[in-house]
Amino acid sequence: MMADENTPHVQAKFFTKQSQYSIPDTPYSVPAAVGTSELSSLINQILKGSDDSVDAGIEFDFLLDGEFLRVPLDKHLENRGVSSEDIVEIEFVERQPAPKPEDSLLHDDWVSCLQGCKECILSGSYDNTVRIWTTTGAPLLTIPGHSAPVKCVKWLSGDGGPTCRFISGSHDQTILIWEWHREENSVECVHACRGHAGSVDCIAINEERDKFVSGSWDKMLKLWSAAAVAEGDQEEQLEAPTKKQKISKKVQTRVPVLTLSGHTEGISAAEWLSRSEVCTASWDHTLRLWDMEKATQTSQMQGTKVFLDMSYSLLNRQIVTASADRHLRLWDPRTTDGAIVKCTYTSHNGWVSSVSWSPVNQYLFISGSYDTVMKLWDTRSPKAPLYNMSGHEEKILAVDWSIPSLLLSGAADNHLKVFQYNDEKHGT
């Protein structure tokens, strides 16, 4: 319709799940070599014709059979083995807006781990401290306490109350449970969880927020109570040398409720899948599922590379893993047979150190890599990420997407970068 008559055309039918952009269900003849931008302007024209109120110039993305159109249409059809004679049904969605770099929080040392929670960001660093920041970038607290680099931090409860609790695990083989009084802006260590014989590399808190598991380099998975008071707690003086803030309170030592062995190498990531099920990723190339109530390993998924991180989405019940190669892999823990790696996402140029699902959109996740780039992925676009977020000068060690509007990344250049991501239009 736009190009001359000689070029091959494809009959295409457009539909959308976004009601504000719905258009009539009539097939259009489009040139076969059309790209996304042309299709987008076509949709805009149609929308303008039907309704003047819709402002033109909206960028759309196009999905064919659940995969984004990233190459000209005819090539896409050729790659997928679809005949260009038939009417092609193309779904269009409004293009994901680009994340905007918002803030960069400077640390004293490498940022090894971070998590956001409502208005606060928690970050752990190689200078043995845990820091609390506001989402706007103001430093709230710097908490010394560990005697070795902090490897993982997790909010235990951060939902607006006067006291927030969080957990940090470190190379010094301890996990500390902290209480943060928001008004006073003071923090105290309430529990020191001791038992690991290696650096604590990951912590996962269950949905009820009364238990958490920790994985360590000593190959053990330990289950701890996250309650304020638990059996077996012992009084202990925290021996950490503190300069900025004196913690003189008595600290209770907590011992693990359960210790599970099975991995043959260090555990790098853990996630709760349900009330009782935990999935762990390890350097021994396996993902293992554990039943915490029965205290057994239920199943095992064999990979081929060292797992460095993993993320589980409650929305689509799938796992995405980051490996010591260039790939991200999508797993479905519910399948027991066949190809358990459902998809492989390849775009990074270095080890993928961390990965995190979107809390609101079941298709989106972010990944950070040693190639200093954070990438925003859509599961429907395995060939290319949606956006690359560069800015770091050193390898990214941690990414987080706990706050739906913020993409966080911490890197070895001492910076924690905050990217604004406006995803409200989509919802889920």
Add this chain to the structure above:
Amino acid sequence: MSSKSRSKRKPDQFDFVDKGVNDSDSSESEESVYSGLEEEPDTSEEDQEQSSNQSDNDSSDNDDDEDITLDDKSGLELSTEQRKELSTASDDELNEINDQRYTGNVKSQNRKQQKQITVKTADRPDEYDYDSSDEEDIRNTVGNIPLEWYREYPHIGYDIEGNRLLKPEKGDQLDEFLNKMDNPNYWRTVTNKMTGQNVVLSKEDLGLIQNLQSSKHPDSMAENYQSSKHPDSMAENYQPWIDFFTHEKMIHPVTNHPQHKRSFIPSKWEKLKVGQMVHALKMGWMKPTKAKTEEEEEENFYMLWKEDEESEITRRYRAHLPAPKMPLPSHAESYNPPPEYLLTKEEEEKWQNMEPEERRMNFLPQKYPSLRLVPAYKRFINERFERCLDLYLCPRKPKIRMNINPEDLIPKLPKPRDLQPFPTAQAIVYRGHSDIVRTISVDPTGQWLVSGSDDGSVRFWEVSTGRCMKSITMETGSLGNMCIRSVAWNPHPDVSLVAIAMGQTVILVNPGLGDKMVTNNTDNVLHSFSPTEEESMGKKVYADWSSIDTSDKRFENGFRLLLQHPKEVSQVTWHGRGDYFASVMPKGDSMSVLIHQLSRRRSQNPFNKSKGMVQCVLFHPVRPFLFVATQRYVRVYNLLKQELSKKLMTNCKWVSSMAVHSGGDNIIIGSYDCRLSWFDLDVSTKPYQTLRHHKRAVRAVNYHRKYPLFASASDDGTVIVCHGMVYNDLLKNPLIVPVKILKGHAISHDLGVLDCVFHPSQPWVFSCGADTTIRLFT
């Protein structure tokens, strides 16, 4: 059939019988046949009839496809009738009867019979009166051709003079029918196709046919005589047999000549001849021929397949070797060569002055404006002669060219991608050192990496992130040499110690990384050591042990023990159990290798004689063996028996490094002459395989503990990873496949990669180089 045999036999004519013979007719007409024949002899055209009959007989001999059908019953009757008749008649009578009976149309037979009879009487008629040969009697001369060809014509052929033989008139069907009805001989009348004449078969002919059909002797007479046991019957049929020369020995001579006189007188000439020979024998002129010995006789073999062999001449033709061809004339030999081929004056002079053998060309290129002006070729005879000389000296031997596909010579190796996992890409660069990183070592859990550099610092790195966790800068020693020559992490998982060789000292450092319990235990064990005085008293002290006090500032850095050596230490290596370690002093002469025991803080010198400059030593992973590499040899010592158990010939000029497979039966050796040699200790003291993949000196080699991988680091800035599978099956040789060249290190000061170490559990390799970095390849 020859005429002779024919003459001996009864006539064997058998002629055609009309197909339309009627059974009922034949039996009735028997009597009438004879009466008719006797009374009404068919006299018309007697001669012709005879000849035709004769020819008819002849043709019938050949003509087998004629259908002869004669009723059995009639034939039988006929034969019995004959028998009756014949039994009553004697031979002569029979002949007479025959003569009378067969008057016209079977005259030839009569004649033959007469002939037969006349054999006995020896009253021979002229042999050539009648020609009995097959061919000559043919009146029709058209030959043996299908007679249908003459169907259209009134004649049937040509006689010997070339006149047409006209077909006899044939009546129409009505005549035929009338003939059939009226003629009593119709059933025995056949047509001779050659002549077109009708022939009436005689009774004898019929009998003959019947005999043939019933598989009897064709001559019914013979049979009859046999059956009747007539004494002269054989004489009738066969000539009597005269046995002139018999096999039996006769007493009387066949000839009756009396013997000649000379047969009774001894020969005079023979006597003379014998006398001559006797004289010759006496004089020794003639020697009696030797009697053949048995052996000679036995050796009388012959070639069974001699016929199969090619004769010399054919073989020579087949394996013809063409003479080598003359080279084609070049441009310079043209009558009108391009000017650049023509010699200049100086060149020509030079050419003239040269010896003819030394000349590059044996002619002078000359230019003529046209072909007409070219003179006769002066050198023709010379050239021919030289050619003859060439051919005379040319070796006439076939060149056997081996057709070997070069690809077949390459051993079949699996593809590298089938041998995964192996490190393929650079993953992490560990930066922090400010000078050449000489040595690295990984802790047994694979979490930490230690590196020693020329900048005098030892750094501890977190493997997974590339974070430098700790850096120990050595204080300037008394010699001012701060190069860290070697670092080695204690392989025992419950000991947290790193041995560092710097200058003349070996320092044992507790890095304080990893499990705190292990770290503290190590400290406690070291602290609780109490030296036993007696032992150390009597023996020579090779190295000076000193422990660092907790109050010392260096203790904070992790320093625990110092071993002062008399000479510069180039390498430290731990035994697999982590209690013993060995240090190498290349300039230590007889003390170049020292073995230290950590638990007793004691040093031993296993060798009291220097066998050369020791490059490196290694402990066997399971057995009490020590590998000592000097410049050219690797010696394997049994530490328990204190003896040399093997000496490996490395075939290289200068060994740089050595690594032992976790099984302990295979070692690899890197050398400064770019080689990497794999030794199978069970098999040989010579290299099983030598790899020359590096372009410059190999600095370090290493085996992976779990994966079938080994790596070599070289000054050309690369690390080459090879797949080196060692099979449990002793008969199977190790499979060595180079899989990856890892590049990344920059070359500075002519130094590339100085050390490479595998991760203990992952298929990753660390390398450190002169570009101050450590790199991890995964």
